[in-house]
Amino acid sequence: MTAARTARALMQMYEAMRAHFGSQGWWPAAAGADTAEGKLEICVGAILTQNTNWNNVERAIENLRRADCLSVEALDAIRPAKLARLIRPAGYFNVKARRLKNFISAVVRGGGEIRAFLARPVCELRRALLDVNGIGPETADSMILYAAGRATFVVDAYTRRILARHRLVEGGASYDSIKRLFESALPADAELYNDYHAQLVAVGKTFCRPEARCRGCPLAGFRHEAGLRA
DNA sequence: GACCAGGCACATC
DNA sequence: GATGTGCATGGT
Numbered sequence: 632m633t634a635a636r637t638a639r640a641l642m643q644m645y646e647a648m649r650a651h652f653g654s655q656g657w658w659p660a661a662a663g664a665d666t667a668e669g670k671l672e673i674c675v676g677a678i679l680t681q682n683t684n685w686n687n688v689e690r691a692i693e694n695l696r697r698a699d700c701l702s703v704e705a706l707d708a709i710r711p712a713k714l715a716r717l718i719r720p721a722g723y724f725n726v727k728a729r730r731l732k733n734f735i736s737a738v739v740r741g742g743g744e745i746r747a748f749l750a751r752p753v754c755e756l757r758r759a760l761l762d763v764n765g766i767g768p769e770t771a772d773s774m775i776l777y778a779a780g781r782a783t784f785v786v787d788a789y790t791r792r793i794l795a796r797h798r799l800v801e802g803g804a805s806y807d808s809i810k811r812l813f814e815s816a817l818p819a820d821a822e823l824y825n826d827y828h829a830q831l832v833a834v835g836k837t838f839c840r841p842e843a844r845c846r847g848c849p850l851a852g853f854r855h856e857a858g859l860r861a
Numbered sequence: 862g863a864c865c866a867g868g869c870a871c872a873t874c
Numbered sequence: 875g876a877t878g879t880g881c882a883t884g885g886t
Contacts, residue, residue: 657867681868687884688867722883726869767869787867832867841865865886873878
């Protein structure tokens with residue numbers, strides 16, 4: 632498929648998903664991302680949601696809020712064991728407590744101001760985030776898109792599955808190749824990337840399960856893997 | 862009880 | 875570089 636046709640297909644798929652699900656209102660609408668606390672909450676959520684259901688993440692964030700721990704200073708000061716107890720509902724709590732600490736250490740090393748930390752040039756910010764043990768490409772891009780409000784496409788398990796099923800990428804395509812596919816096909820627009828990713832998650836949750844369940848899917852009419860049409 | 866969820870690092874080959 | 879494994883809770 633040519634680049635132009637891929638770009639057209641990706642935009643049409645977005646329109647179809649949006650027509651079906653409506654605007655998803657993911658971060659930052661939910662968290663008030665213009666404030667330092669909102670941005671930090673998004674970054675914390677990005678780490679807590681790794682391989683984890685969002686409902687569980689919300690419980691963990693609520694625990695942090697109640698314990699007055701949603702600030703760089705508090706997260707820097709808290710002991711790992713106590714942090715792990717607070718985020719327990721999000722699963723992998725020992726690992727994620729360490730990862731949160733690593734992230735906060737990077738922010739503190741950068742001056743301790745989350746807004747300043749996120750305001751650096753995107754390439755520099757992405758490198759800094761990927762240097763944090765426990766932050767991989769998806770978590771880094773989630774922070775850059777949702778907390779920093781910059782146009783970076785987030786690729787997740789749903790994105791891979793949906794694109795592979797619709798034959799836009801090979802099954803084993805790398806994170807960066809899928810990211811480049813979207814970023815070269817779509818205008819560099821943070822709001823679009825934000826909602827596009829949320830729409831893919833909605834399709835993934837509702838229809839594009841590991842076991843095929845395409846009936847009623849807004850993407851069912853698009854170029855599709857043999858045997859999987861609605 | 863099995864499977865899944867908005868990953869990542871590390872060991873091993 | 876590809877593949878396998880550990881990490882853990884809560885919903886369906």
